[in-house]
Amino acid sequence: MNQLATEEGYVTADGRQIGGTLMEMKNITLRFGGVVAIKDISFDIRQGEIRAIIGPNGAGKSSMLNVISGFYVPQEGEVWFKGYRRGPMKPYEVARLGIARTFQNIALFDGMSVLDNIMTGRLNRMKAGFLSQALWWGAAEREEIANREQVEKIIDFLEIQNIRKTPVGRLPYGLKKRVELARALAAEPQLLLLDEPMAGMNVEEKEDMSRFILDVNDEFGTTIALIEHDMGVVMDLSDRVVVMDYGRKIGDGTPDEVRNNQEVIDAYLGVSHD
Amino acid sequence: MDQLVFAAEVFLNGLMTGVMYALVALGFVLIFKASGVFNYAQGVLALFAALTLVGIQQGQVPFAHLINAMLGTHISSFGWTVPALLAILLTAGVMVLLAFLIEKLVLQHLVGQEPIILFMATIGLAYFLEGLGDVMWGADIKTLDVGLPQGISDGIEAVTGEWFGYGFFIDRLDIWATIIAALLVAALVAFSQYTKQGRAMRAVADDHQAALSVGISLRFIWVMVWSIAGFVALVAGIMWGTKSGVQFSLSLIALKALPVLMLGGFTSIPGAIIGGLIIGVGEKLFEFLIGPMVGGATENWFAYVLALLFLVFRPQGLFGERIIERV
C-alpha cells in the first residue's frame, strides 16, 4: 500500500483493487458509567480492503466492533456507511445494511445444527409469508431450497461438509469459529467484521483460516475488518492497521508503519515483530 | 379525612403483610443466589416445616396412617407434648437433614444443567414433599401455637385512636413477624457479603464448573444454603401457620412470594424485604381504592401486574444484579 491512494482507490501490491471509503467512524466516544472504552477515535475502512484493529486487552477493540454493528451506541461521534450518516439503528437494521460479523466469545446458536446456524445468516433474504411457511407450500419451500443451495456453497468453501448436521454445541473450538464465519458469509455482507477469528487455533488452523479470509476478500470482494492478537497474521493479511490503547487511537497505517511505531511497540507489541 | 386515615391504616397493614410475604421470598432468594435454582418448593418447604413442628410438638407418630394401613394397628400419638422451643430446634434439625437429602438425591445429579431443568426439579420436589408431609403427618388441618401473640394490638389501637379518632388495627403477630424478619435479613446480608462461605455461595451461583474448579464444594454450599432456606421456611411456616393453621394451602403462599421476588430482584436479600413492602402496600391500597370499582379480589393478580410494571423499567428487579449483556 502506499500513501498515493486517492479517494477513488488504488491497486495493492498483489493486484487487488481497493475502492473508496466504505465506512467512516468520526470521533467516536463510548463510555460505560465511569469506564471510557473508546475515546474520540476516527478512522475509515475502504471498499475491498482488509483492515485490522489491534491493541492490548481491554483497549476497546471489541467495543468498536460493537459500535459498528449497532450493539453499543456511542455517546459521541458519527458513523458513516456508504456515504450516508447512519442514524440511530437497531443491530438487526444494521445487519440488513450488509454488515455481518463474528464474535470474540463464540456466539453460535448451540441448540441448532451447523446447517441451521448457517441458514440463520440468510434470514434477511427469506421473505416467504407466514401462511406459506405454516403450510410449507409455495414460496417457503422454494426459498428454503434456493437458500440451502447457497449455504451449501459456503459449506463447501469452508470445508465443513462432514459436520453439516452436527449440533454446534458439540463441536471443537476451531470448527465453531469456522461455522461462525460461515454464518457471517451466508449473509453475503459488504462489510465483514471478525473479532479474533484465530484465537485458540494452532498454526495449521490459522493457516486455514487465513486462506478463507483471503479468499472471501478476493472472490466476493468483501471488505473485512479484523481484530487479532497474532501479529504474524495481522501483518501478513491486512492492508491497513488501526492500533488502540486504553480507548485511544495510537497508530493507523500500513503494517510496516505500525510495526515501527514506537508508541505501538511500547503499548502493545513488546518487542518489534519481524 | 376519614378516607385518609383509613388509607393510612391500610398502608400500615400492607407493610405488615409485605413482611409476611418477604419471609417466604427470603428463602427463594437464598437458594437462587447460591445455586441459580429457582426453588419453587420453598412454599412446600414452609408447609413441611410447619407440619413437622406441629407433629413433634404434639407427639404425633410419623407415618401413623401408613403404618396403620399396613399393619392394621391404631397408633396415632406418642402421648406426650414437646415444649415449643425444643420442637423448633428439632424441626430445624429435620430441615437440615432434608437439605442434606435434597442435595444428595437431587441437586448433586443436576450440576450444570440449565436453570429451567433445575426449576422443574424443584417442582417435582414440591410434589414429593407435599405427598410426604401428608403421609407423615396426615392431611387434616392443624393448629400451630408456639406462644406468639395474635390479634389486635391494643396499645396501637389506643394510641392511634387518640391521635386520629380512629384506632388502627395492627396484628400483634405481624409486629413480631417484622421484628424477626428484620433480624433474619440483617444476619443473612452480613453472611453473604462478608464471609468466605457467602462469597463462595455467590460464586456457585455464577458458574458451577468454575466454582468446582477452584475447590468450592458444591455439596457443602448447597447443603448449607438449603439448610438456611429450610430454616427460613420454618420461620415463615411458624408465622403463617399461626395465622391460618397448618394445612395444604400454606404451600400456596409461595405464589404470593413470587411477585415480591420479581420486584425485589431474585438475588437480593434486602430486595426481598423492600419488594415485600411495596407489594404488600400496593395490593392492599389498590384493593382499598380501586377494588370496589372493579368488583374486588384483585390481590391475586395485582401484585403480579405491579411487579411486571416495575420490571419493564428495571428488568432485573429493584435490587437484582444487573443482567450482563455482552457479546
Add this chain to the structure above:
Amino acid sequence: MLYREAGDFKTSYRDDGQTFPIRLDRWGYYIVLAVAFGIIPFIINDYWASAVFVPFLIYAVAALGLNILTGYAGQVSLGTGGFMAVGAYAVYKLMTAFPDVSIVIHILLAGGVTAIVGMLFGLPSLRIKGFYLAVATLAAQFFLVWLFNKVPWFYNYSASGQINAPERTVLGWAVTGPATSATAKYLICLCFVVALAWVARNLTRGTLGRKWMAIRDMDIAAEIIGVNPLTAKLSAFAVSSFFIGVAGALLFAVYLGAAEVGEAFGINKSFLVLFMIIIGGLGSIFGAFAGAAFMVMLPVLLKNVLVGSLGWPTDLAAHIELMIVGALIVIFLIVEPHGLARLWALTKEKLRLWPFPH
C-alpha cells in the same frame, strides 16, 4: 444395526429437508397415523376417551404451543392456564353468539383471539428475560382468570359463572355437548392435533423457526445477525398462544363440556403443560407428544395400580401418588434432562451402532 440409515441417500435438498428423512422413521409414522385413524376410533369407549385419549390429544396441542414458545423461542411462560381460558371463553362466546357457524371455525377463531391476547402479554418479553419473564407471565395467568370470573359478559350472565358447551355438530356428528360419542370426541381432537402438529413442524423447520431458535440460544447475537427480536418474540407468543387457545377451546367444548375458570384453568394447568414439554423434551415436536402422554397416563396408571390392584386406601394412594409423580419427575430430569425426545434419539443412536458399543 437394528436401526439403519445407511443406504438412505438423499439426492435433492428437498428430500434432505423432509420431516422424516430416514425410511424407517417414515414408516413408523405412517403406521402410527393408520392406527390412530383406522383402528382406535372403532375400539374406543368412554373411559379410554375421557381418561386417556382425549386429554392426551388436547394437552398435546397445548404442549406443542408451549414448546414453540419455551422450547423453540426460549421464553418460559407460566401463563398457559390463562391462555387456555381465553380459548375456552372465546369459543364459548362464539358458540353461543353464532350458533349456526361451524364449531371448527369457532375453535380456530378462538385460537386467533388467544393469539392476540398472547401477543399483548408477550410485549414485556422484549425487556424481561428468563425467570423474571416466567414469573411475569403469571400476571397473565392471574389477571385473565380474575377477568373471566369477574365480568359476567364472558359467562353470559349465568348465575354461578360456569360456562356450558351447547351441542354442536360436524358433518352431522355431535362433537360437543352431552350426547357426543367417545369416537367423535376423539376424532375431532385427533384431526386438530395432526393438522396443528404438521403446522408446528413446518414453522419450526423454516425461517420463523430458525429465528425463534436463534433468539432462544443467544438473543444478542441473533439481533446482531439480523433477527428482529420484536417480531420474533411476538410471533412466537402469537403462534404459541394460538395453539394453546385451540387446546383451551377443545378442553372446554369437547372434553369438559362445562368449566369454571379458576378451577379448570388455574395455575396448575400452566405447570402441567410446562412439565409435559420438559419431560418430553424442549424444542421437539415429538417431545410434546411424549410429554403429554407421560403426564396424562402416569396418574391414571398409578391410581389404577395403587388403588385398583394393591387396594390401598384412596387417600394414602393419593398422597403416595404425589410422592411418586414428584420423584419420577426428578428422576427423569436426572436421567435425561433433555427429555424423552433426547432419550429416544440416544436410543436410536445406540441401535444404529448395535451390537457394537461405540
Add this chain to the structure above:
Amino acid sequence: DLVVPNLSYRTGPYGANGTQYADGFNDYFALLNERDGGIGGEMIQVPECETAYNTEKGVECYESTKDSGALVYNPLSTGITYQLIPKVSVDKKVLYTPGYGRTSAKNGKVFEWVFNAPANYWDGASVAIKYLLDENGGDLSGKKVALVFHNSAYGKEPIRTLEGLAEKHGFELSQIPVDAPGQEQKSQWLQIRRDKPDYVIMYGWGVMNQAAIQEAANIRFPMENFIGIWWSGSEVDVLPVGEKANGYKALTFNGVGMDYPVYDDIKTHLIETGKASQGGEHVGSVLYSRGMYAAVVISEAIRKAQEVAGTSAISPEQLREGFEQLEITPERLAEIGLPDFGPEIKMSCDNHGGSGMARLQQWDASAKQWNLITEFTEPDQEIIAPLIQQDSEAYAAESGITPRDC
C-alpha cells in the same frame, strides 16, 4: 350388589374437609352392610375414587366407575357437579348433590337426573336472613349485611337471592369476594372493620373459613353476628381460632354431635371391629355427619326404589324413581337412629330439592362443640322459586332441553 361410588377428595387444598365427609359417607353404607346385610338383601359397594377437588380427575373417576353398575354420584364439588350434569342425563345415572352443586337443579322438569335435597345454596341464604329477621323482630331495614364469599361459582351462588332479599327487606348488602385459597384476607376484614356491617354471612370452603373467622376475631367482630353457610361451619374451621371463635354461627341441614342412637351401632359394628374409615377418627364431626346424612338419603331412596320396582337389584332408572318418590318423615329418621337429624324430605317429579329447610348451629369454644340453636326453618320461596325457574329455563334453552311435564 348395588354400587354407590364415592368420589371423594382427601388431598389438595380441600382435602382436610373432604376426608371427613368421605368417611361419613363410607361408614354409613358399611354399617348397613355389617348390621343389616345391605339394603333389601343387596350389599352396597362403595368404591372410592380420589378427585382431589379437580374437575378433570372427577370426570376420570366418573368414567372409570360408571360402567361398573354405579347408581348414583355425590362428588362434593360444585365444579365436578357441573361437569357431570350433562353426562348423567346421557348415561342415565343419578346425581345427588345435597347442599351444593347447581341450585336450579331443584327443578326436576329440566334436571331429570339431578337431586339436591334437602337444601341448596339459595335456601341457605334465605334461612340465614330469616334468622336475622327473627333476631331483629322481623325488620332488617337499614341494617347492613356483608357477604364474604369464595370467589368461584360456588361462592357467587347466593348473590342473586340475597339481592332479592335485600330489596324485599330493605337491608343493605355488600359483597366481599375472597380469591382461593384465601389465607390472606386482611383487606377484606379491614374493609369490614371500616364499614361496620351489622351481620356478615360467609360462603367459604377450605382454609378461607378459618382465616376469615380468625380475622373476624382479630378485628373483634362479634361472632354472634357472623353466620356461615353449612360448608363454613365445621370443627376444622373454628378449632384453629381457639377461644375467640366462641359464638360463631353456621347453617346446617343435619344434626350435630354424637347424641344419636346410630352412633352406638357405628361403634359396635365399625369402630370396634376396626372397619370404620380411618379408624373412626372423625366420627361425629359436622362434615362426617353430613357425609353420613347423604348416605342416609341415598339408602332411603334405594329402599324406596326397591319398593317401587319390586326388585332389590335396582337400576339407576329405578333409583331415580325412588328419589322422586322419596319421603323421609321424622318418624323414619327416628327409626334409622337419627331422630331430628335432618328436615323432612318429600320429593316429586318437579321438586328435586325438598323443602329447603335448614337450621342454625353455634360454636361453643370451651366445650369444643356445635350446638343447634334453632329449629328447621323454611326458606323464602317467594324469592327463590322464580329464580330457580328462571335459571333452569335458561339452562334448558341453552342446552336444547324440553322440560318434561309433571
Add this chain to the structure above:
Amino acid sequence: MFDAESRETLLEVNNIEVIYNHVILVLKGVSLSVPKGGITALLGGNGAGKTTTLKAISNLLASERGEVTKGSITYRGSRVADLNPAALVKRGVIQVMEGRHCFEHLTVEENLLTGAYTRSDGQAAIKRDLEMVYDYFPRLRERRKSQAGYTSGGEQQMVAMGRALMSRPETILLDEPSMGLAPQLVEQIFEIVKAVNEGEGVTFLLAEQNTNVALRYAHYGYILENGRVVMDGPAAALRENPDVKEFYLGMSDEGRKSFRDVRSYRRRKRWLA
C-alpha cells in the same frame, strides 16, 4: 536445566478412555506423566482432546456428562478417580479452565478471593498472596472493584490465572492460557508461569494451541491428535522435529511462512488416518 527423567512423577495418566453422553468416545487411550516441578505441555489441534484430558484429571467431567471408562489417573501415587474436585484442590491440583469462567457477578477481587476458598492459613497469608497476584497482574489492581463480567477478555484470563494462584497449588492445570491475549501479555503470562514454576516450585500441565510459545517455556511436550498421544518428547527435541515444525510452528524450510502464501489448497499430512 530441568531434567524430567530424574524427577519424581507427580501425576500419572494411564491409558484413559473418555466417553461423553455414553456414546461419543473422545479419548482413546491417553497416557502421560507429569514430573514434579516441571512444565509439561499438551499440544494438539482443535478437538484433539486436550481439554478433555485436563478435565478428566481434575474430575470435572461428570457435570458435562462425560466419564472415564478405562485407565487410571494417579496423583502422588494414589488414585484420584473417586475424589471430588474440591478434594483435589485441597491436595494441590487446580485447574484454570478454558474460556476463563470468571464469576461474572463478583468483583475482580472477590473472584481472586474465591481462589483461596480451600485455604486455612489465615487472612494475613491470603492478603499477602493477593498482593502477589496484583504484582503479577497490575491491570487487575486497577480493576479490582469492577464486576468481572464487564472486564475485557484479557483481563478475565488474568483473573482466572490469579484465582488459581490464590489457592497456593502444587500443580496447576492450565487450559489455553494464551487464548485471546495480546502478544505482550502472552509472553508475560508465560513468564509468570515460569516465574511461579521456578520461584514457588509449582508444577504445570498446560494445554496450548500456541505451540511456539508453549514449546519455548515447557520442559516436556505431548502431542495429541484425535484422542491419542501421537508424539512426545523433551520440548527442545519437539521443536526440532520437522513435522512439528511444519504443522505446529508454521515454519517451512526457508523460515517462517507468510500467511498470505498458504492460499493454495494443501492436503495435510496426518500421523494417523
